[in-house]
Amino acid sequence: MTTTRQATPTRRRALIALGLACLMGGASSSLPAYALDLDQLAAQLSSVPLVHGKFVQEKHLRGLPKPLLSEGRFVLARASGLLWLMETPVKQDYRIVPTGIEQRTPDGWKAIRQQAGLAQQSRMFTAVLQGDRTALERDFTLSLGKPATGWQLDLVPKSAMLKQIFTGITITGAQYVERIEMNETQGDRTVVRMMGNSTSQPLSPQEKDDLGL
Amino acid sequence: MVSERLALRAFLLLIVVMLATAAWQWRGAAPVSANLLELLPDEMPSLVEQQAVTRIEEPLNRELLVLVGHANRDLALKLADTLQAQWAQQPIFDKVQWRFQPDLDTVRKQLLDGRLAYLPPADAAQLILDPHDFIQARASELQNPFGASSPVAAQDDWLGLSGRILKGLINPTRMQTDLGTGALVSEYDGKYWTLLRGHTRVNAFDLQVPAQAAELVRQARSQVAAGQGELLATGGMLYAAAASDQATREMSLMGSIATAGSLFLLLGSFRRWRAVMVMIPVAAGILSGVVVCVTIFGKIHVLTLVLGMSLTGVTIDYAMHYLSKSFTLRPWNVRRALALVLPGLTLSMLTSSLGYLTLAWAPFPALRQIATFSIASLAGAYLCAVCLLPPLLKGFKPAPHSHLLDVARFLVRSQRKIRRLRSYSSLALLLVLGLGGIVMLHVQDDLRQWVAPSRALQEEARQVSAITGYQPTSQFFLVTGATENEVLRRQAALSARLERARSAGGLQGYRSVDQLVSPVERQQALAAMLTTLPADALAPLAALGVSDASLRQEIDRLGALPPVTPSQALAGPLGEAWRPLWMQTPDGFAGLTSLQGRVGSADLAALGKDLPGVELVDRLGSLSELFSATRQTASWLMGAACLVMGALLGLHFGLRDGFNILAVPVTSIVLTLGVLGYIGQPLTLFVLFGLILVLTIGVDYAIFMFESISGRSTTLAGVILDAGTTLLSFGLLALSDTPAVRSFGLAVGLGITFCFLLSPWTGQHHARRATATVPARPKTL
Numbered sequence A: 001m002t003t004t005r006q007a008t009p010t011r012r013r014a015l016i017a018l019g020l021a022c023l024m025g026g027a028s029s030s031l032p033a034y035a036l037d038l039d040q041l042a043a044q045l046s047s048v049p050l051v052h053g054k055f056v057q058e059k060h061l062r063g064l065p066k067p068l069l070s071e072g073r074f075v076l077a078r079a080s081g082l083l084w085l086m087e088t089p090v091k092q093d094y095r096i097v098p099t100g101i102e103q104r105t106p107d108g109w110k111a112i113r114q115q116a117g118l119a120q121q122s123r124m125f126t127a128v129l130q131g132d133r134t135a136l137e138r139d140f141t142l143s144l145g146k147p148a149t150g151w152q153l154d155l156v157p158k159s160a161m162l163k164q165i166f167t168g169i170t171i172t173g174a175q176y177v178e179r180i181e182m183n184e185t186q187g188d189r190t191v192v193r194m195m196g197n198s199t200s201q202p203l204s205p206q207e208k209d210d211l212g213l
Numbered sequence B: 001m002v003s004e005r006l007a008l009r010a011f012l013l014l015i016v017v018m019l020a021t022a023a024w025q026w027r028g029a030a031p032v033s034a035n036l037l038e039l040l041p042d043e044m045p046s047l048v049e050q051q052a053v054t055r056i057e058e059p060l061n062r063e064l065l066v067l068v069g070h071a072n073r074d075l076a077l078k079l080a081d082t083l084q085a086q087w088a089q090q091p092i093f094d095k096v097q098w099r100f101q102p103d104l105d106t107v108r109k110q111l112l113d114g115r116l117a118y119l120p121p122a123d124a125a126q127l128i129l130d131p132h133d134f135i136q137a138r139a140s141e142l143q144n145p146f147g148a149s150s151p152v153a154a155q156d157d158w159l160g161l162s163g164r165i166l167k168g169l170i171n172p173t174r175m176q177t178d179l180g181t182g183a184l185v186s187e188y189d190g191k192y193w194t195l196l197r198g199h200t201r202v203n204a205f206d207l208q209v210p211a212q213a214a215e216l217v218r219q220a221r222s223q224v225a226a227g228q229g230e231l232l233a234t235g236g237m238l239y240a241a242a243a244s245d246q247a248t249r250e251m252s253l254m255g256s257i258a259t260a261g262s263l264f265l266l267l268g269s270f271r272r273w274r275a276v277m278v279m280i281p282v283a284a285g286i287l288s289g290v291v292v293c294v295t296i297f298g299k300i301h302v303l304t305l306v307l308g309m310s311l312t313g314v315t316i317d318y319a320m321h322y323l324s325k326s327f328t329l330r331p332w333n334v335r336r337a338l339a340l341v342l343p344g345l346t347l348s349m350l351t352s353s354l355g356y357l358t359l360a361w362a363p364f365p366a367l368r369q370i371a372t373f374s375i376a377s378l379a380g381a382y383l384c385a386v387c388l389l390p391p392l393l394k395g396f397k398p399a400p401h402s403h404l405l406d407v408a409r410f411l412v413r414s415q416r417k418i419r420r421l422r423s424y425s426s427l428a429l430l431l432v433l434g435l436g437g438i439v440m441l442h443v444q445d446d447l448r449q450w451v452a453p454s455r456a457l458q459e460e461a462r463q464v465s466a467i468t469g470y471q472p473t474s475q476f477f478l479v480t481g482a483t484e485n486e487v488l489r490r491q492a493a494l495s496a497r498l499e500r501a502r503s504a505g506g507l508q509g510y511r512s513v514d515q516l517v518s519p520v521e522r523q524q525a526l527a528a529m530l531t532t533l534p535a536d537a538l539a540p541l542a543a544l545g546v547s548d549a550s551l552r553q554e555i556d557r558l559g560a561l562p563p564v565t566p567s568q569a570l571a572g573p574l575g576e577a578w579r580p581l582w583m584q585t586p587d588g589f590a591g592l593t594s595l596q597g598r599v600g601s602a603d604l605a606a607l608g609k610d611l612p613g614v615e616l617v618d619r620l621g622s623l624s625e626l627f628s629a630t631r632q633t634a635s636w637l638m639g640a641a642c643l644v645m646g647a648l649l650g651l652h653f654g655l656r657d658g659f660n661i662l663a664v665p666v667t668s669i670v671l672t673l674g675v676l677g678y679i680g681q682p683l684t685l686f687v688l689f690g691l692i693l694v695l696t697i698g699v700d701y702a703i704f705m706f707e708s709i710s711g712r713s714t715t716l717a718g719v720i721l722d723a724g725t726t727l728l729s730f731g732l733l734a735l736s737d738t739p740a741v742r743s744f745g746l747a748v749g750l751g752i753t754f755c756f757l758l759s760p761w762t763g764q765h766h767a768r769r770a771t772a773t774v775p776a777r778p779k780t781l
Helices: A013-026 A036-046 A118-129 A133-139 A205-210 B002-025 B047-062 B073-088 B104-113 B121-129 B131-143 B161-168 B208-226 B236-270 B273-297 B302-310 B312-327 B334-361 B365-392 B402-420 B424-440 B455-468 B484-503 B520-531 B535-544 B548-559 B566-571 B573-581 B601-608 B619-653 B655-678 B685-707 B712-733 B739-762 B765-770
Strands: A050-060 A068-077 A081-088 A092-097 A100-105 A108-111 A140-145 A151-157 A166-173 A177-184 A189-198 B063-070 B093-097 B184-188 B191-200 B230-234 B472-481 B509-511 B582-585 B588-596 B614-618
Touching (some): A036 A140, A068 B131, B002 B273, B047 B063, B047 B236, B047 B472, B047 B573, B047 B588, B047 B614, B063 B073, B063 B236, B063 B455, B073 B093, B121 B131, B121 B520, B131 B535, B184 B455, B191 B455, B208 B230, B230 B455, B236 B712, B273 B312, B273 B365, B302 B312, B302 B712, B312 B365, B334 B685, B472 B484, B484 B566, B484 B588, B535 B548, B566 B573, B566 B582, B619 B655, B655 B739, B685 B712, B685 B739, B712 B739
Antiparallel strands (some): A050 A189, A068 A081, A081 A092, B063 B191, B093 B191, B184 B191, B582 B588
16 A cells, blocks of 8 residues: 555645634634633634625745735635635635535536545545534644734644645634635745625525535 | 394484474474465466565565544544554564655655656646647646645646646555544545554564464454444454464364374273373374474474374374284283284385375475475384384283274174175275266365465455455566566556556556656657647746746756656655565566456456566466366376386285275275265365375275284274274364365365275185185175
């Protein structure tokens, strides 16, 4: 049996970010007792069960003078998952649901490549969606900071393998997650900005359908 | 008696030497092996093939695969973590792998340097045929928030070749790496299974390592079960442990029954405790058998020991022969008795040894060992019975039980009846009966006749291969060539055929180094193509903002990459899985194409046909052929032995009596085969080996009866004792769980019984000489 091949991680910069967003936005009910601040944060985030908003994702690749931009809308439903509807540069819908990360195709939702590493990542996000913070804490050291406004959560990978991929992940927000920044060991960087503009708008039938409700 | 004293001293010296040798041989680990693979023929057509087989069998011999399963993934990992920590402390393992933490920097470097060499053929073809599409796909991948990525930064590999390479490295197993822990995990049937691999320190197939490994697995199983988990384990050493457990159980059971039975017969017949001394030659026989075996082979296989235990029945006979003279020889005197039986004893030892010698000729190491053990054991027991026992039995007064003699007399009477049945027609009837069964015999020539691995272990191995998706076979292709590149080209040609076979079904997969690295020509063709890449092909990347200069630079860098050889590719972390599949040979290089999934030997041979330097190595397939060929040769050999014996007996006893004597074992053999046919037992090589022994023992009985040195009933009493002890020990083998042993025991047991029943048919030498009045009966034999 091989080790190297499977061990070679398949990174999904944005995925991790989105998964974390789910955690912050949606997965607090079953958070175990932790540092008081994290509990407070969880409570604060869980008070917002549903967010509609816009996102801007910037991929800062070292060799490019300008970041690669993608923009679109997102729907974060606390209990069921996340819809990530990219509008530019191309239209493409994604969702993170308990079964994994899926992409809309003419034939319906299809899981993205079930290959080494990915099944693992979707499992991580699934755990996150279900409020299983232990899974995250196994892979990352979490620390909470208090900037001038809102809060900042830093994740530092624990395992040697993850350290070879990320140097760290920083999540900032106030009422909900507003910005996620992932710094890769390679020097590339991804910033996701999430601008929520409604916490009261209900799920449309289409959104419900897309989230499998 | 000077010569007697001399013989005694010489023998005692021999015993001391043997005891000392044994003490030295057994000083550390017991030189006992239970490795089932050792039973297989060790002769290989070439050194390269032998090396290759060693490579392929290495994991089988030294690896213990353990799966720890739990419905909760984290708990499964936790249980495995605990187990790994415990096992790492165990001296029998040199490493217990669980987490795999590759150095990504090294992976990165290998990927970058070998972007042309490792690019899968399909991707290379797309790049060459449709560069526009290829690069457009790369551009959208960079845009895509969920696009594939690789450990290599985008700017180091604008064309995204490293990502394609990683995607293309097929994972033949179902195991996935857990990024947090580096563990290999597979989800199966609602449970998460993580894999632990224990690698033993030495290829120590002595009794200890398998037993220790089996014990560790047992403990781990209950420990994991206590955590509501489940543990599955497989590995050659577990089979070895089960085999040696079974052998030990059978050995002690059969050994003690045979010994107790023989002692009972002995004490019952001679009614003196000192009669127990006839067990001394048995002990001497076992001692010399073990010592000689370990000296010649370095160790002794458990199967040899099991079969060796059956020799007790033969070696005990040596002393029994002259003790049973006490039925007539009164007063019994050891020296006179010995003098009377010595020629017969010597002849018997020589014919039995000859029988076993035929085993030694077969091309199976296990049989050679059994033959060596038996011959050494017979010689040791014989010498002991002749040199040591007489002085020990000086003044011994056996009190032969008259009942045995009564039984013998009764038998003699009934034998007369049997003898009266002696006619060509009854012989013909028996032969027809036998032949009727022989027609029903079916032949079995595969590995199943050697061993019957425990069902539980087989089931567990099946589950492990279902969960891991890893099903190795012992079949593989050996591809040789003068240069590395030649081997690679030849493997690529073979892979093309295997790929077709895989899509047709049957073959699950295969692995060869050409899947990792392309032949030099392909690398060069790719480099040449890139330097002439149409300018507009790179437009999608330029649209993302990548500068023309850096794209130009990237193309120049790729074009200038030096070709990667298999040796270089295998040295890096990406080559780990392929490393055992490549080797240097005296004439160049060799690559192994290992196979997954069961495919018929003939189909595989057809796949490799006509490809230069490609050869199928199929140990199990060739084993069946070997079994079959050996079985046929053994049949001829038995026929030849019959003729030779017939000639010798004819010379010695006259044609007619010689024929009569030979008719006993020959008819017995026919009847034995017939019975096997009727009861549906297969005809295996081991049946034939048993029958060769029946031939030699049967001739013994017949000669003994024919000569009737001291009256027919006493002779018969001797034969009863002989046959009783032999039947006890060989017949018990028929109860063994090892098919080879059972087959052998059944053949010998049945054969001896028929020989015993038919031995009166030899007629009576003395009687005929003494009483000339017995009218010749033309119709009888």
